[in-house]
Amino acid sequence: MENNCTFGEVVITEEQLKQRIKELGAQISKDYEGEEILVIGILKGAVLFLSDLIREITVDTKIDFMAVTSYGASTKTSGVVRILKDLDTGIEDLNVIIVEDIIDSGITLHYLRDYLLGRMPKTLKICTLLDKPERRETDIKADYTGFEVENKFIVGYGLDFDQKYRNLPYITCLEEGTK
Template sequence: MNDDISRVIFSEQEIADRVADLGAAITRDYKDVAGPEGIVVVCVLRGAAMYTCDLIRAIDMPLEVDFMAVSSYGSGVKSTGVVRILKDLSSNIHGRHVVIAEDILDSGLTLSYLIKNLKSRGPASISVATLLRKDTPNQADVNCRYVGFECPDEFIVGYGLDYAERYRNLPYIGVLKPEIYQ
């Protein structure tokens, strides 16, 4: 798998350090407002699973974690813009502070849909903690309160990000060689 990567953008240590910073910021921002129930961290499966696990360990306050699986990619490499919920929350988020843990903000179409969907459920607040925000043209206007890294508009994999369900287990984030996906 490593031979399929043209270059590493974010190392394992850089990711660990930045996720710890994000967890500390979330703790600081919510510790006094979330009450004894704490926050609900919503992991957007499958790409954000690794990130969410590390992030919740870096948050020093009560929290509940729940999972949603959404799809807008079909079998291609670009978002279709048509979002389907494949797995919905088990938790009631009404009146709760929700932090969406997302692996990457790319087109923003899926995340925009998800925010609108979750807002309809009456949470106290919704914020987004994305590990990566890709520099893409025509990106939907999504307010991300917490951003791990800005990244170039290249095909990246690793640390949960995949191509055809491969490369998620790489401990770093790297650029996939074009000959692999073209």
């Protein structure tokens, strides 16, 4: 699909983000009523989303972080997944929710899901702010999805290009040549 978004054009507004995150938090709270969960934020992109999401969850919630990459300073995945930071917490017999900023090709998340399942959690679910199913190269699906987006390179609200644009309070797309 052609990228027809102008940089700075708001694809998802700050208000839309707040509303959908509130709904996701309510759904997770309902699904885990009476249970404790461990949310694993995938650095760095999911930090803003995770921070807002856990404030909307009403069950006991612990957090941990992982840093995983298959992109580097590119807009296309390399296909090689590297764990840059592993968990500080054991996850055996815990209800675990991986919190991701976006599922694109699915390569990184597929690898991560299988990697964490090997640690024997009680449950393992995936919560993503954005889903780009058109680009999927693996069989991976989120249990909780904020928004489905078109095949555009998007930035803002934690998502970056070469560490830039994470601080935008909304989501926009990055055009070829934009730096």
